[in-house]
Amino acid sequence: MTTVTASTDRPRARQPRMPIEVRREQVLDAALRLITEHGYAAATMEAIAREADLAKPRVYSAYPGRGPLLNALFERQEQRALATIAEAVPADFTGYESALDVLATAAENLMRAAAAEPAAWRLLVFPADEAPPEVRQHVHTSRTFAVDQLRVLLVWARTVHPGLAEVDGDLAAEMLAAAGERGLRLVLQDPDGYPPERFAAFVRSWADIFFR
Template sequence: MSAIAEPPRKRQPRMEIEVRRVQVLDAALRLVTRDGYSAATMEAIAREAQLAKPRVYAAYPGRGPLLLALLEREQQRTIDALAEAMPAFTDDADFDTVLVAAATNMLRTVAERPGSALLLIAAADDAPPEVREYAANAREFARANLRALIEWGRERRPGLAELNPDLLAASLLAVGEQLMRMVATESDRYPLDTLTEFVAIAVEQLAGPSLRATS
């Protein structure tokens, strides 16, 4: 009696391509954060990922879509991490508490994922057009959220009413990006605890006493 042959196993190319995409994006992240967008060519990414160039093209059709996918992935990872610990803008919330918590959570996220942070604040001048547009929109989104926080806090911090909300939002964004760089690249010189303490004191001095303190 002859043995019954087993049916051939089905291949799972989808799982294979997803794993390859992770490898490719991780390699691109290392290149961009180390040497800038201009260094992240398809050939360089293939070498960094130790993959043949056709395999990189099989994962992503070109440099623009690849770098855009990378930026979207790292931004979503950061947003997800912040959303878990971000306090809500409720009537009972305190402006100082919300702003300090937002800044502290951001810096902690940067400490955990410095590569993601460096990518998000990296200059995209030498990136493909779709990446530059996405980066500009992401920065505008961050600025708009800061402005919304400022508008929400004006009733709680009388001193904020004397400051132009657009200029204040842009200033806070610039300071925040600098603090992110310090956490990601100079953690020995500027430990996380030192920076978060600085944020708490700076916010307290930002716009004078809160209504709660004066009531």
């Protein structure tokens, strides 16, 4: 007589259904954690499913493959970065009396945003050598947007600071953007040593000399 032994493997618990938009965010968040902690090679579809605590078919229902998934992640992070930059360096300077105030506020806002979501900003600020070409393109797009915002600021600054009339606006915007990038790196590498308030104070003291 043959004895039938019950399997000791328990089926995976049924996962609650959720809107596909919510599922996609869950998958992208899991991919972001893997990349920032272990590098791009670690972000396989199987690993992402484990990180998100989802069955692999659920991950594939959100994104058909690793390429589309990573591209969606890069696009999301780029859009968030652009929104933060736009808010930090406004195009409308109504209510500001000097470019000094705008720059100091922008520096503090940007550094606070990076300190609040370090994993998200590391993806753009520290693109790894093995990063796909799309990542570097998104980094370039974000930087170009920041430079354009700074150019607008400097055009306005000339109207309230006549002494800036002879300053090369394009070069000044590039230099300010480079300083901002370095600031983001310091905040992400050593948030305790370089708090946002420190950058605001530095920018205010430096700009006070520059905009006299």
